[in-house]
Amino acid sequence: MSIKANANVQDAAYTSFYHDAFVRLKRDKIAIACLVFIVLLILVAIFAPLIAPYPEGFQDTSAILAGPSSKHWLGTDEFGRDILTRIIYGSRISLSVGLIAEAIAVTIGVFLGALAGYYGGKIDAVISRIIEIFASFPHILFAIVIMFVLGTGVINVFLAIGFVGWTGIARIIRAQVMQLKEKEFVEAARASGGSDLKIILRHLIPNCLSTIIVVVTMAIPSDIMYEASLSFLGLGVQPPVSSWGEMISMARKYLRTNPTYSVFPGIALVLTVLAFNLLGDALRDALDPKLKNL
Amino acid sequence: MAEQEVLMAVENLNKWFPVRKMGRARGYVKAVNDVSLQIRRGETLGIVGESGCGKTTLGRAMIRLTDVTDGRVIFDGQDISRLSEKELRPLRRDMQIIFQDPYSSLNPRMTVGDIISEPLVYQNMYSASERIDRVRELMDLCGLDPVYIRRYPHEFSGGQRQRIGIARAIAVNPKFVLCDEPVSALDVSIQSQVINLLMDLQSRTGIAYAFISHNLNVVYHVSRRIAVLYLGRVVELAERETFKNNRAHPYTRALFEAIPQVGFDEQQKKAPLSGDLPSPVDLPSGCVFHTRCPYTQPRCRTEVPDLREIDPGHYVACHLV
Numbered sequence: 001m002s003i004k005a006n007a008n009v010q011d012a013a014y015t016s017f018y019h020d021a022f023v024r025l026k027r028d029k030i031a032i033a034c035l036v037f038i039v040l041l042i043l044v045a046i047f048a049p050l051i052a053p054y055p056e057g058f059q060d061t062s063a064i065l066a067g068p069s070s071k072h073w074l075g076t077d078e079f080g081r082d083i084l085t086r087i088i089y090g091s092r093i094s095l096s097v098g099l100i101a102e103a104i105a106v107t108i109g110v111f112l113g114a115l116a117g118y119y120g121g122k123i124d125a126v127i128s129r130i131i132e133i134f135a136s137f138p139h140i141l142f143a144i145v146i147m148f149v150l151g152t153g154v155i156n157v158f159l160a161i162g163f164v165g166w167t168g169i170a171r172i173i174r175a176q177v178m179q180l181k182e183k184e185f186v187e188a189a190r191a192s193g194g195s196d197l198k199i200i201l202r203h204l205i206p207n208c209l210s211t212i213i214v215v216v217t218m219a220i221p222s223d224i225m226y227e228a229s230l231s232f233l234g235l236g237v238q239p240p241v242s243s244w245g246e247m248i249s250m251a252r253k254y255l256r257t258n259p260t261y262s263v264f265p266g267i268a269l270v271l272t273v274l275a276f277n278l279l280g281d282a283l284r285d286a287l288d289p290k291l292k293n294l
Numbered sequence: 295m296a297e298q299e300v301l302m303a304v305e306n307l308n309k310w311f312p313v314r315k316m317g318r319a320r321g322y323v324k325a326v327n328d329v330s331l332q333i334r335r336g337e338t339l340g341i342v343g344e345s346g347c348g349k350t351t352l353g354r355a356m357i358r359l360t361d362v363t364d365g366r367v368i369f370d371g372q373d374i375s376r377l378s379e380k381e382l383r384p385l386r387r388d389m390q391i392i393f394q395d396p397y398s399s400l401n402p403r404m405t406v407g408d409i410i411s412e413p414l415v416y417q418n419m420y421s422a423s424e425r426i427d428r429v430r431e432l433m434d435l436c437g438l439d440p441v442y443i444r445r446y447p448h449e450f451s452g453g454q455r456q457r458i459g460i461a462r463a464i465a466v467n468p469k470f471v472l473c474d475e476p477v478s479a480l481d482v483s484i485q486s487q488v489i490n491l492l493m494d495l496q497s498r499t500g501i502a503y504a505f506i507s508h509n510l511n512v513v514y515h516v517s518r519r520i521a522v523l524y525l526g527r528v529v530e531l532a533e534r535e536t537f538k539n540n541r542a543h544p545y546t547r548a549l550f551e552a553i554p555q556v557g558f559d560e561q562q563k564k565a566p567l568s569g570d571l572p573s574p575v576d577l578p579s580g581c582v583f584h585t586r587c588p589y590t591q592p593r594c595r596t597e598v599p600d601l602r603e604i605d606p607g608h609y610v611a612c613h614l615v
C-alpha cells in the first residue's frame with residue numbers, strides 16, 4: 001500500500017535512498033561501463049535471432065573449423081556452425097542462469113534467512129544447521145551430484161545452481177533480520193496490529209533489499225561459471241543448445257586445428273563475469289558499504 | 295475511583311525474564327514485581343525511577359507488547375493479560391506507543407505517509423483515499439506540513455521525526471498511549487514543543503497517557519498523578535502536588551532531594567543515592583530499598599511493606615510511614 005499524491009495538492013519533491021545511491025553509482029565510470037555492457041548483453045540475448053549473422057544450428061559445410069574470415073567473423077566449429085552466432089545464442093543461457101538460478105537461490109535464501117532471523121530459537125537452530133550442511137560441501141560438487149540425480153538439461157542446470165547457491169544470502173539475511181527486528185519501528189508495527197508476515201514483508205525484507213541487490217549481483221558471475229563448468233564437464237546443457245561452457249568444452253579437441261574456437265567463448269565468459277563482478281563491487285559501495293568485507 | 299473512570303488497571307503484575315546460562319534458566323531478572331496501579335480516562339500517569347527499575351517493562355506489559363509472568367492487566371474493562379497476539383490485534387486500535395528514539399522508531403525505507411497510515415492499514419480503517427486525507431490531517435495536527443507526505447524520515451530533524459511518531463500513534467484514535475521517554479532523546483529546546491503537542495492532543499481527544507521519564511521536571515509538568523518505581527515495585531503513588539510538599543517514601547525524598555519548592559531544577563543524571571542499585575536478579579528481602587535506606591529498621595529486612603493509602607489518593611510502601 002503506498003500513498004499516492006493527491007492531484008490537487010502539490011507535494012514536495014522527495015529524494016529516496018535508492019535515488020541517492022544511484023547518484024553515487026553514476027560517479028563510478030567503471031560501474032557505468034559494466035552496466036552498459038550488461039544491458040547490451042541482455043539486448044543481444046533477447047534479440048539474438050535478429051543480430052546473429054546465421055540462424056541457430058545453420059551448418060556451413062564448406063567451412064569446417066575455419067578461422068576468422070569475412071564470412072564467419074569468429075570462425076566456425078567442427079560442424080561448420082558460425083561461432084559468433086553460437087556465442088550470441090549462448091549469452092541466453094549464461095544470462096538466464098544468472099537470472100533464474102539466482103532467483104531460485106534468493107527466494108530460498110531470503111525466505112529461510114528471514115524465518116531464522118525473525119523467530120530465532122528452535123527454528124533458527126534447525127535452519128542454521130541446514131545452512132551449515134549445504135555450505136560445507138563444495139558448491140560445484142554439490143551441483144554435480146544434483147545434475148547426476150536430475151539428469152542433464154537447461155532447467156536442471158537452473159535448479160542445481162539455485163539449490164546450491166542460497167546459503168550465502170540466507171546467512172546475510174538472517175543476520176540482518178536479527179538486527180532489524182530489534183528496531184523500534186518493528187515494535188511499532190506490532191503495537192498497531194501487524195502480523196509477523198506483514199512485518200517481515202513490509203519492514204524487514206525491504207530494509208534488506210539493498211543487501212539482496214548487492215549479493216545477487218556478486219553471485220551472478222559464479223552462477224555463470226558454475227553453468228560453464230557443468231556444461232564443460234558434459235553435465236550441463238546438451239548440444240545442439242549452445243552455451244559458452246559447452247563450446248569451450250567441445251573446442252578442447254580442436255585446440256590445434258582451430259585455436260580461436262575456444263578463445264572467443266572464453267573471452268565472452270570472462271568479460272561477462274568481470275562486468276557483473278565490478279558492478280557488484282560498485283553497487284555494494286553505493287548501497288551497502290557495511291558489506292565491505294564480504 | 296469510579297469503575298468506568300478507570301481505563302487501564304494493572305493488578306499485582308509481575309514480569310520476570312529468565313536468565314539463561316548454558317541453555318538453562320538460572321534465576322530471573324525480576325523487572326516488575328507486584329505492581330498495581332490504575333490510569334483513568336484522559337489523565338496522564340507519570341512513571342519515574344532510576345534506569346533499569348522496570349519502567350519500560352511495565353509499560354510494555356500494559357499494552358501487551360510482552361507477555362506477563364503473573365497478575366492482570368485490565369484495559370477498558372477487559373482482562374488482556376492472557377490474550378494471544380491475534381486476540382490482541384483488534385484491541386491495538388485503542389492502545390498505542392510513542393518511543394524514545396526518533397531514529398530507530400521510523401522505518402527508513404518508508405515515506406512519512408506510509409509510516410503514519412500503517413496502523414490504519416493494519417486496523418482496516420478508512421478506504422485508501424480517505425487514509426491519505428487522514429494522514430494529511432494528522433500531519434497538520436502534529437505540526438508537520440502535509441506537503442512532506444512523500445518524504446523519507448532521514449530528511450527530518452529529531453523533533454519532526456518525533457512528531458511523525460506521535461502522528462502514527464494517534465492515527466487510530468487510541469484511548470491510551472504509552473509514552474516511553476518521548477523527549478529524552480531531543481534537544482532541550484525541542485522538548486517543550488513536543489510535550490506541548492502531547493498535552494494539546496490530550497486536551498483535544500481525551501487520550502490517557504502513561505508517561506515514562508527519568509526527567510522529574512518533565513514528568514511533574516505533564517502528569518496528573520505520578521508513580522515512583524524502585525526495583526520493579528511501586529514505592530509511592532500520588533497526585534503530582536504531593537510530590538512537591540508531601541513526599542513520604544525515603545526513596546522518593548532522595549530522588550527529589552536537590553529540588554527547590556517551585557518547579558524542579560536540573561534533571562538528576564547520576565543516581566541520587568549512595569550505594570549501588572541492587573541487582574534485579576537477587577532482590578533484597580523485605581523492603582527492596584533497605585540496602586540504601588537511611589532509616590532501615592530490622593523489620594525492613596524481613597517484611598515487605600504494603601502499598602498503603604496514607605492520605606486519600608496517596609499510596610506509600612514503607613513501614614515507617
Ligand SMILES: Nc1ncnc2c1ncn2[C@@H]1O[C@H](COP(=O)(O)OP(=O)(O)OP(=O)(O)O)[C@@H](O)[C@H]1O
Pocket residue numbers: 311323324325343344345346347348349350351352508574
Ligand atoms: N528482554 C529482556 N530480557 C532480559 N532482561 C530484560 C529484558 N528487558 C529488560 N530487562 C531487564 O529488566 C530490568 C528493567 O528494564 P527496563 O528496560 O524496564 O528498565 P527502565 O526503567 O525502562 O530503564 P531505562 O530508564 O534505562 O529505560 C533491567 O534490569 C533490564 O536489564
Ligand code: SF4
Pocket residue numbers: 543544545581582583584585587588589590591594599611612613614
Ligand atoms: S520500609 Fe524500611 S527500608 Fe524500606 S523505605 Fe521504609 S524505612 Fe526504608
Ligand SMILES: [Mg+2]
Pocket residue numbers: 349350351474
Ligand atoms: Mg526504559
